Amino acid sequence: MTTKDLSLLEQLKASRNPLHVIEDIYKEAEEGIPLSEEYIGLLKWYGMYPHINSEKTEDKKYFMKRIKIxxxxxxLAQLEVLSQIGKEYAKGLIDFTTRQNVQFHYIEIKDLPTIFKLLESVGLTSRMASGDGPRPIVTSPIAGIDPNEIYDTTNLVKEVDAYFDENDDRFCNFSRKYKLSISGCAKHTASHEIQDLGFTAFIDKNNEVLFDLTIAGGLSKSKQIATRANKYVKPEQVRDVAVACAEIFRDNGNRQNRNKARVRHLFNEWGLKKFIDELESKLGYNLQNGFDEPEITSSENRNHFGIHKAKQENExxxxxxxxxxxxAGEDLEDISTICNKYSAKGVALTATQNFIVYGVKNENAQALADEIDALGYPYNPTPFRARLQACTGKQFCKFGITETKEFxxxxxxxxxKxxxxxxxxxxxxISGCGNAxxxxxxxDIGFVxxxxxxxxxxxxxxxxVILGGQLHGVKESKFAHKTGVKITAKELPNFIGRLIESYTENNLExxxxxxYLNVVDLKEKI
Structure with a gap:
């Protein structure tokens, strides 16, 4: 029996090493046979999507590939391999994503055996990086490193991820993707307010670490701020709760309409009480009641730029x-070289498309910072560079209306300037379409x-143009409001400039x- 005779699920269960499946795909691609839906489904499960632009034309030769961090x-070994893949197999195009993953472009089927072997050699994978299953868990990039963190969630994140990975036959066929955050970050960088399920650490009045549980957040066209479950979760309960919620979604999520195939739609249909009742029934125990939301950092302050002392001595x-x-692939290679030069321990990715170098000896910190800064990646960035995010855009996305990254x-x-x-x-x-x-x-300023x-x-x-969005805990988070203003792409930089100038001239108290962005009338002022 060939792999083509197997069902997709059987292929997935058999494909911890996917090279036998890839060989069949490569052979058919070489023969000009269009990829079957089953093969495309398998590739998505390995973090791969065909390059399809907004005109719906497909370059069948190239794929995007997402690596699960x-x-x-x-x-450092992983960094070296990622820079090699970027340079040699992705035309130098590498993106850091808002889910703290690495994304390559221009990947060809013929190079996959080599790429898989390279990834495997340093303990990396793209399994379950995409597809209808649990997505990579958003967490603090400096867990275990930051002396100010509330709780080191490193082991919890690995435990939950490993459970889903080892039980992939139970969790590879959701009605749609399932997004988690688990974080003990003092600055709340995991954006729990927009996750399907969020665990946010805090210290209670008894000096005990607990996690505030939030459910049913998400963006896209059916955006929704998460709801507090009014339950606190102990560290040893996190995996059980994450798995139980995944099972609830898997068994009850909407499979007829992908637009409604997210946890928030099921949650809204059931209501908080029914969802928590079902959760606790699956757990076999009741969670601790928790009616008070912890103090949460506002989104514009969720940054770790600059040089900071680590928890580790002299680091x-x-x-x-x-x-x-x-x-750029060359830049990532240079960053890898600099990190090796100063014996840093590695790089951590943030949920804002930025990065952190960790494990740097104190005496080397300034020199390393200056050398990476000289490449064009500042450690003391302007407000514009610090928190401007862009999606893939029409260059590689079939939904994209506008070009975003280079723009x-x-x-x-x-x-x-x-x-x-x-x-x-x-x-x-800057978003190329309404999927956001x-x-x-x-x-604060959004462009759709x-x-x-x-x-x-x-x-x-x-x-x-939409204005005034923010994350600041469940109580104070809000979505940007529509202004009724539309501008050409060419006008965009000057439009932001005029906003700044109008604020400087009259800040409206x-x-x-x-x-100011929450009260200004654009049609009157700009």
């Missing part, structure tokens, strides 16, 4: 900014890709630019 950390960690998450780089450069004195922390997101993968709905008419009445790439 289990606890957000990449050691530092250093936060750097990318520009919209895109890293965003130009936007940042222009803003830095024209507004060098602007220092307030803000978040900006770059998180414009929770950004669309088509608009330019001054000559031609239909060109443009953006709908607001104490910050962030607050």
């Amino acid at each position: 289990i606890d957000a950390k990449i050691n 530092s960690f250093i936060g750097f900014a990318t520009n919209s998450g895109r890293i 965003a780089k130009g936007v940042v450069a222009q803003l830095e 024209n507004h060098p004195n602007f220092k307030e922390n803000i978040t900006i997101a 993968c770059s998180h414009p709905q929770i950004s 890709g669309t088509k608009v008419r330019d001054e000559d009445k031609n239909r060109v790439e443009g953006y709908e 607001q104490s910050s630019f962030k607050n």
Whole structure:
């Protein structure tokens, strides 16, 4: 029996080493046979999607490939392999994602055996990086490193991930993706408010570490801030709760309509009480009641830029900014070389498309920071570079209306040149479509890709402007509001500039630019 005779599920269960399946796919691709839906489904399970642009034309030769970074950390051997794959097999295009993963472009089927072997040689995988199953867990990039952290969740994250991985036959066929965060970060960088299930550590009045449980968050077109479960979870209960919620979603999620195939839709249909009753029934015990939300950091302050002393003796960690998450293959190789030069322990990815170098000896911290800064990745970034996120855009995404990544780089450069004195922390997101993968709905300034008419009445790439989004715990989080304003892509940098200038001239009695964005009438002021 060949792999083609097996059902997709049987292939998945047999494909811990997928090379036997890849060989069949490669053979058919070489013979010009279109990939079957089963093969495409298998490739998605391994973090791969065909390059399909917004005109719905497919370059069958190339794929995007997502690499699963289990606890957000990449050691030096892994960093070297990732830079090699980026340079040799991905045309130098590497993206850091909002789920703390690495994403390659221009991957060819013929190179997969080599790529899989390279990944395996350093303990990396792309299994369950995508597809209808548990997505990689968002966590603190400096878990176990930050002396100010509430709780080191490293082992919890690995335990939950390993459980789903070892029981893949039970969890590879959800009605849709299932997104988790588990974090003990003092700055709450895991964005629990937009996850299907979030565990957020805090210390209670008895000096005990507990996790506040949140359910049913998410973005895209059916956006929703998570709801507090009014339950606290002990560290030893985290895995049980994560698995039980996954089983509830797997068994009850909407399989007829993918637009409603997310935890939040099931949660809204059932209500909080029924969901928690079912959860506790599966657990076989009741969770501790928890009606008070912990104090949560606001989203614009969820950063670790600069040089910081680590928990480990005589070690530092250093936060750097990318520009919209895109890293050139040569740059990643140079970063790897610098980290090796100064004997750093590795790189950690943030949920804001940036990165942290950790395990740096104190005496080497400044020199390492300066060398990576010189590559174009500052450790003391401007507000524009620090928190401007961009999705894949129409270059590689079938839903994209606008080009985003390279465009965003130009936007940042222009803003830095024209507004060098602007220092307030803000978040900006540029999204190629309404699916909002770059998180414009929770950004201070969000741009959602669309088509608009330019001054000559031609239909060109443009953006709908939304303002005032933020994450700040369940109680204070809010989505950006529509302004009714649309601009061409060409106008975007100057549009932000005019916003800054109008705030400087008349702040409408607001104490910050962030607050100003919530009250300004764009049609009147800009």
